[in-house]
Amino acid sequence: MAQQEPRGMREQLWDPIAGFGVTFRTMFKKVVTEQYPFEKLPTAPRFHGRHQLNRWPDGLEKCIGCELCAWACPADAIYVEGASNTEDERFSPGERYGRVYQINYLRCILCGLCIEACPTRALTMTNEYELADDNRADLIYEKSDLLAPLLPGMEQPPHPMRLGDDEGDYYRGTWSAPAPTERTASQ
Numbered sequence: 162m163a164q165q166e167p168r169g170m171r172e173q174l175w176d177p178i179a180g181f182g183v184t185f186r187t188m189f190k191k192v193v194t195e196q197y198p199f200e201k202l203p204t205a206p207r208f209h210g211r212h213q214l215n216r217w218p219d220g221l222e223k224c225i226g227c228e229l230c231a232w233a234c235p236a237d238a239i240y241v242e243g244a245s246n247t248e249d250e251r252f253s254p255g256e257r258y259g260r261v262y263q264i265n266y267l268r269c270i271l272c273g274l275c276i277e278a279c280p281t282r283a284l285t286m287t288n289e290y291e292l293a294d295d296n297r298a299d300l301i302y303e304k305s306d307l308l309a310p311l312l313p314g315m316e317q318p319p320h321p322m323r324l325g326d327d328e329g330d331y332y333r334g335t336w337s338a339p340a341p342t343e344r345t346a347s348q
């Protein structure tokens with residue numbers, strides 16, 4: 162086996178100088194360290210964060226309990242149970258609504274396939290990324306955790322359809338009555 166050549170005096174002197182040169186140059190570069198969680202930087206606009214179940218402008222829920230999101234999920238992280246609306250107890254326009262809706266964030270990989278599968282745009286993703294917790298149960302988000310907040314002028318379901326005579330008016334946007342928010346604004 163060939164013996165390693167001893168390093169010359171020149172290399173032995175030069176190597177530490179070259180190393181300190183790297184340190185010296187780096188001292189003047191822009192610092193990239195992020196002081197999280199004390200300073201929170203905004204995410205990219207299309208960042209995939211926590212999900213949200215959206216509402217129509219009158220407060221009715223957009224989810225129709227069809228389970229397409231659950232079938233599209235590669236991690237089996239979504240559980241949906243649909244139920245029928247009645248004229249006395251209506252949660253969404255049309256026949257069905259999502260009675261039970263859960264997302265298990267221990268499984269979810271935030272890939273976004275579920276929101277692509279949703280036919281009513283009921284399910285979208287927010288930019289919220291702080292999803293850690295100290296126990297497993299609290300990482301299964303229920304419908305109440307995922308529903309969008311009621312904005313001014315929205316009404317907590319169940320209530321009748323305020324924006325049209327049937328669900329077609331909602332989906333086509335051909336609302337025969339102004340949204341409650343618009344009514345409030347014009348008053």
Ligand code: SF4
Binds near residue numbers: 236237238239273276
């Ligand atoms: S983001 Fe991906 S992994 Fe998470 S619930 Fe949706 S489809 Fe499933």
Ligand code: SF4
Binds near residue numbers: 241
């Ligand atoms: S979120 Fe969308 S895809 Fe999932 S059950 Fe509701 S309507 Fe269907």
